[in-house]
Amino acid sequence: MKSEGHPEYVASTMTCACGATYQTRSTKAQLRLGICASCHPFFTGTQKFVDTAGRVEKFRRRFTDNPAAAPKAKAKKRA
Numbered sequence: 001m002k003s004e005g006h007p008e009y010v011a012s013t014m015t016c017a018c019g020a021t022y023q024t025r026s027t028k029a030q031l032r033l034g035i036c037a038s039c040h041p042f043f044t045g046t047q048k049f050v051d052t053a054g055r056v057e058k059f060r061r062r063f064t065d066n067p068a069a070a071p072k073a074k075a076k077k078r079a
Helices: 055-062
Strands: 010-016 021-026 030-033
Touching: none
Parallel strands: 010 030
Antiparallel strands: 010 021
């Protein structure tokens, strides 16, 4: 059998963006996660809402009942 057939399986540290760390085994020594069981809304029971681009505020400005914020309709010309 070939000795080079499988990658080396080593102890690994998984680090989440929230700061939680986990020890496991993998083919890589360091793994970085975007979300884990400590911060995922399904496991924590809380909902995180991140509006980085300001989309919610932009939507609210466009569709409020404020007539000053609404776009003005073009006036029709009568002949």
